Amino acid sequence: MPRAQLPLSLVEVALGATLILGVALGFALATPAPDTRGPQLTAYAEDTATILQTDPARHNGTTRLGEVLASQRTFDRERANLERRVERILPANVRFAVRTPYGSVGTAVPRRTATGTATVRTGSGPVRIEVWYT
Numbered sequence: 001m002p003r004a005q006l007p008l009s010l011v012e013v014a015l016g017a018t019l020i021l022g023v024a025l026g027f028a029l030a031t032p033a034p035d036t037r038g039p040q041l042t043a044y045a046e047d048t049a050t051i052l053q054t055d056p057a058r059h060n061g062t063t064r065l066g067e068v069l070a071s072q073r074t075f076d077r078e079r080a081n082l083e084r085r086v087e088r089i090l091p092a093n094v095r096f097a098v099r100t101p102y103g104s105v106g107t108a109v110p111r112r113t114a115t116g117t118a119t120v121r122t123g124s125g126p127v128r129i130e131v132w133y134t
Helices: 008-030 037-054 064-068 072-089
Strands: 094-100 103-106 116-122 125-133
Touching: 037 064, 037 072, 037 094, 037 116, 037 125, 064 072, 064 116, 072 094, 072 103
Parallel strands: none
Antiparallel strands: 094 103, 094 125, 116 125
């Protein structure tokens, strides 16, 4: 009885295709996605700091941050406005805490949560902005 044999070139093509497919799947399935949460959160915090440094003040001719940090009295008066402004700057799924020498606005930072931070140096002291995803 004659036996059928596959041509050798057909076997080589099948093995080559299997090898290429295996390598491609190895790269696709074994490579973890990069963590972009930290850098994105830091960008949100830095953008918020920049906007607060350049926003015009509501009552005097300085910036919003300059007005808020003029004294304890102005901080107390502008606290709610500062909080609303930061809420409008950030996306809805991002929470924040802004710490100034006169007090804080926002919510407390949860423990074991990835955050992004930015610090602004002012004449009244540092202002620290922390943001995180909800």
